[in-house]
Amino acid sequence: MIKQLTPNIADYELLDTGDGEKLERFGKYVVRRPEPQAIWRKSLKESAWQGADASFLRDSKSEERGEWRLKPTMPSRWSVAFDYKAMHLRMRLALTSFKHVGIFPEQAANWMFIYDTIEELKAKGIERPKVLNLFAYTGGATLAARAAGADVTHVDSVKQVVTWSRENMEASGLDGVRWIVEDATKFVEREVRRGNKYHGIILDPPAYGRGANGEKWVLEQNIAEMLEACAELLAEDGSLVLNLYSMGLSSTIARTLVHQMFGTPAGEEFGELYFSAHAGKELPFGTYYRMKR
Numbered sequence: 001m002i003k004q005l006t007p008n009i010a011d012y013e014l015l016d017t018g019d020g021e022k023l024e025r026f027g028k029y030v031v032r033r034p035e036p037q038a039i040w041r042k043s044l045k046e047s048a049w050q051g052a053d054a055s056f057l058r059d060s061k062s063e064e065r066g067e068w069r070l071k072p073t074m075p076s077r078w079s080v081a082f083d084y085k086a087m088h089l090r091m092r093l094a095l096t097s098f099k100h101v102g103i104f105p106e107q108a109a110n111w112m113f114i115y116d117t118i119e120e121l122k123a124k125g126i127e128r129p130k131v132l133n134l135f136a137y138t139g140g141a142t143l144a145a146r147a148a149g150a151d152v153t154h155v156d157s158v159k160q161v162v163t164w165s166r167e168n169m170e171a172s173g174l175d176g177v178r179w180i181v182e183d184a185t186k187f188v189e190r191e192v193r194r195g196n197k198y199h200g201i202i203l204d205p206p207a208y209g210r211g212a213n214g215e216k217w218v219l220e221q222n223i224a225e226m227l228e229a230c231a232e233l234l235a236e237d238g239s240l241v242l243n244l245y246s247m248g249l250s251s252t253i254a255r256t257l258v259h260q261m262f263g264t265p266a267g268e269e270f271g272e273l274y275f276s277a278h279a280g281k282e283l284p285f286g287t288y289y290r291m292k293r
Contacts, residue, residue, distance in 0.1 A: 002251070003271040005288070007108035011080035014275040016049070017283050018042030026093055026101060027080045029053040033099050035283070043279035056099045068095045079171065082140075084112050087147040090171040091138065092164065102138045102164065106273035106285035107204075110241050111144035113290055114202065117239050118148035121199055124237075129199035132191075132233065134184040134226075135209070139165030139177075141202045141241070146174050150200065155180040155187050157212040183211025185222065188229045197235045203227075204243045219249070227261040234262070234293065242289040243273075254289035265291035 013025040019042050022035035032052035042049065053074040058066040080103065082089045089111070093102045114131075121129040131145040131152045138161060142154045146169070156162050159181045169177055180187060184205070203226070209217040227242075234240060240262070242254055251270035258265075268291040272284040 003269050005106075005109040005271065005273050006275055007106065007112065007273075009082055009105050009108045011082065012105035012108075012275075014277045014283060016042055016044040016277050016279065017281055021049070022283065023049055023052060026103070026105075027078055029074060029078060031095075031101060032056065034058060038283060040281060043277070043281065054095055056095075065097050066099060067097065070095075082108055082111065084108075084115060087111075087115050087144060088172065089140065089143050089147070089168070090173075091140065091143075091168045092171065103140060104137075104285070106275065107140050107243070109273055110202075110243070110288065110290070111140055114141055114144045114200070114241065115148045117200065117292070118145055118150045121237070122149060126199060126237075130197070130235075131200040131202065132198040133202040133204075134188065134230075135203065135205045136165065137161060137204065139168050141204065142177055143169060143172050143174060145200065145202070146177055147172070151176070151178070153178045153180060153198075155182060155184050157181065157183050157210065157215075159212075181212055183213065183215040183217075185215065185217070185226060185229075186211070188226065188233065192229050192232045196233060197238075198233050199235050199238045200241075201230050201234055201238065202241045203230060204241075207245055219244070224257060224261070227257055231261045236293060239292045240290070243286055244288075245286045249287065251287040251289055254287060258289055258291060262291070262293070265293055267292045 011027050015023040017038040018040050024031050030052045032055040053071045055069045077094045129150045131150040133142045133154050136154045136156045145152045207219045255270050270289040274284045276282045
């Protein structure tokens with residue numbers, strides 16, 4: 001079923017978008033960042049944009065990197081919260097040279113799905129469902145699965161990001177996550193050879209990336225191979241969450257890929273993750289596909 005999802009997260013607000021930028025509130029701080037999809041005009045006055053606590057300025061020599069211009073009261077680190085049922089996540093934010101802050105707030109919609117799915121598995125008698133989170137970044141999905149009582153394996157190729165994830169786990173009052181610093185493709189291939197199975201797989205790959213030893217990842221070139229391997233790892237009663245951030249890949253493409261690799265699922269939903277700014281302009285933050293075998 002095609003469905004647009006927008007989560008309700010108190011510590012995040014999309015204030016305005018336009019002219020290639022977005023203005024957002026994370027906790028009590030307002031951040032101004034580039035947004036290539038915002039091809040329309042801004043709604044708020046320029047004074048509102050200039051009032052941002054932190055503004056990202058692109059490096060003239062790089063499309064990805066840049067630097068932040070900060071107001072005197074803007075800290076280098078701060079925290080936000082996300083609460084859902086008995087899940088209480090606390091995540092540290094920071095201003096990176098790639099314009100990211102350590103959280104993708106639209107993913108809160110998936111965190112709720114992950115939490116509820118694990119609760120359902122436990123109700124069916126699977127006491128500690130096994131969950132694999134690939135390209136796991138700072139661990140929001142990992143923490144959602146762990147908060148619901150799953151045994152979670154968290155895989156990311158960047159050691160500093162895994163350390164960041166561990167800090168988020170501790171801040172959220174959780175423990176027991178299995179941390180793996182490795183190229184996701186290599187890890188999955190090894191798990192297939194070992195014959196391991198998971199009740200849940202979370203796959204959140206970047207458009208481009210590098211593994212721990214310089215392995216190259218290009219989403220359009222490598223995603224089919226990755227999904228093929230994940231199909232062997234997913235248990236018969238398992239669930240899959242797939243996110244795609246490449247602007248050229250739709251949720252229908254994700255659905256077609258998954259159907260070929262996993263077969264027709266018992267249940268599925270797919271569409272866009274988005275937020276609406278105050279002026280009513282809706283900005284998509286990526287596509288998602290979720291299924292249960």
